[in-house]
Amino acid sequence: MAAKKIRFWRNPWTIGVGSILIASIITSGFKAVVSQVSPLAALKWFGHGIVAILMFGIPIYVVLLVVLLVIIALDVATRPLQTPVAVSQPDYLSYTTTTYKRWTLRWGYRERLDPRRYEIRDVRPVCSCDCELGPYHSLPIPALECPRCGKRYPVFSPEDADNAAKVIEHDIRHETYKTRPETLKGLVA
Ligand SMILES: [Zn+2]
Numbered sequence: 001m002a003a004k005k006i007r008f009w010r011n012p013w014t015i016g017v018g019s020i021l022i023a024s025i026i027t028s029g030f031k032a033v034v035s036q037v038s039p040l041a042a043l044k045w046f047g048h049g050i051v052a053i054l055m056f057g058i059p060i061y062v063v064l065l066v067v068l069l070v071i072i073a074l075d076v077a078t079r080p081l082q083t084p085v086a087v088s089q090p091d092y093l094s095y096t097t098t099t100y101k102r103w104t105l106r107w108g109y110r111e112r113l114d115p116r117r118y119e120i121r122d123v124r125p126v127c128s129c130d131c132e133l134g135p136y137h138s139l140p141i142p143a144l145e146c147p148r149c150g151k152r153y154p155v156f157s158p159e160d161a162d163n164a165a166k167v168i169e170h171d172i173r174h175e176t177y178k179t180r181p182e183t184l185k186g187l188v189a
Contacts, residue, residue, distance in 0.1 A: 107165075
């Protein structure tokens with residue numbers, strides 16, 4: 001009986017059919033779990049497996065091996081392709097406001113990919129009440145006016161914006177932005 005059993009498992013036909021069967025069980029089970037089909041479909045797949053085991057008299061160690069392979073396959077398939085790497089951002093990105101001459105300024109940053117660094121963008125004056133300023137059409141000297149509280153400020157020229165950006169860059173390079181009291185309110189804790 002034992003010899004017959006060994007002959008059965010060494011038979012090329014058994015090995016061939018067995019391999020296909022095991023592969024198909026793994027594949028369908030894999031698909032069922034990955035695509036998260038209904039419990040009924042999973043049960044059906046499980047039923048097919050049981051029928052196959054009974055029909056071919058597959059020994060328990062083969063069944064256990066198949067189960068183990070399925071678990072390994074699922075573990076590999078559901079593992080994220082790449083562990084996300086936490087990209088640390090520089091502290092100064094929270095430095096977005098300061099005072100310059102008679103203006104309170106605000107700005108943002110634009111990321112440059114190569115080399116990875118940030119550039120200052122959209123430097124503009126805001127009101128001391130924190131509202132963005134609009135133009136005030138007065139003659140002969142135009143001005144900026146706060147649409148919220150009506151406070152007026154000198155016009156902020158593109159040259160002023162360039163110079164302010166240079167001061168901001170200097171603050172960042174020398175890390176003085178960390179201690180300047182007027183900038184602290186712009187820092188996120
Ligand atoms: Zn205002």
